[in-house]
Amino acid sequence: MxxxxxxxxxxxxxxxxxxxxxxxxxxxxxxxxxxQHIPVKNVSIFNRVDFIVEQCRDKNVLHIGFTDHPFTRQRVNDGILLHLQVKPVTKLLLGLDNSSEALAEYCKATGDDNVILGDITDHYPLQVLTFHPELILLSEVLEHLANPAKAVDILYNSFSNGTSVLVTVPNYTGLDSLASSLNKTEGIHPDHHWYFSPYTLCKLFDDKRFQLQQLHFGMFYLQHTVINTVLKQYPFNGDCIMAIFSITKNETI
Incomplete structure (x- = not known):
């Protein structure tokens, strides 16, 4: 093999x-x-899980859409649920999800009840706001939303200046997409509404409200899987885009 x-x-x-x-x-x-050129230097390609875990290390993290519904039980049993991989390295970790069924399943399977039910396209519950996250993990969520711009607006209005937001979304030029297009078809999750590129993602997190700190590409590999030489030569064809933004507000004293 x-x-x-x-x-x-x-x-x-x-x-x-x-x-x-x-x-x-x-x-x-x-x-x-x-x-359009990416407005940051040192763009690279990483194992998505490894990159996320390292960015969450020693921080208070709010993880949005953490249950990976409807695969919660399977991911927990297989030991690959991202939330459980991030949990050991954070100072505090709070999970937010809009599926009461998936929350109940997660709590029963793990014994972890540090979770909250909420809809990021409506508002953030008070328990989330008082948590004051240093980093908001928004991984593989925006492509599932009918109106991601509304979710970004609510996020910006809900959290304080300097809060970091780690976003990952499927890459429109990923190898799977390229392979599908050359075979006159399309490889996409049936629940997705959008594709993203670095340019369109930065349009969504515009530079009047967010400062782009890092932008890279990632592969949907299991933790600690090494990126091969071919992918390193063609990072823009990775599975996903990974960006870290910082909320910027003109706060008056």
Whole structure:
């Protein structure tokens, strides 16, 4: 299996190189005027879980949509629920989810009742606001919302200046999307409303209200899985976009 995987990645590397060269004319001349460059330096690609865990370390973290409904029980049993992977490294961790069924299932399976029912497209419960998170983890949530802009507005109005927001969303140029398009189909979760790019994500978290601290790409790998050489060469084709924003407000004394 390892040999087969290496061969497949080798073929992918050759194909990506050929595709890059053959399509370069599409981004030259008039096409170059539409190019948008990421407004931060040192863009890289990481294992998504490893990156999130490290960013949450030693912080008070609010984790939105943490149950991964309807896969809560399966993720808990398999030991891969992100909330449980983040929990050991945080100072305090509070879970927020809009599914009462999934919350009950999580609490029963783990014995952890530091969770709250709430809808981020409506308002944040008082218990969440008084928690005063240092970091809000918003991972693989926005693409499920019919109106993500409304959720971002409510988030901005609810939390204080300097609060960090770690966002991850599916990448519109991920390898799975590329493979699907070349085969005249589309690879997408049926519950998703949106694709995202670095540019459109930064439009959603606009620079008048949020400051972009970091932006990278990630792979949906199990924890501690190493990123291979091919992906490191083509980070913009990772599975997801991972960005850290800071809420900025002109607070008066």
């Amino acid at each position: 390892k040999i087969k995987s290496k061969i497949q990645w080798g073929v992918t590397w050759l194909a990506m190189g050929m595709l890059k060269r053959s399509l370069k004319y599409r981004i030259s001349g008039e096409g170059a005027g539409w190019l």
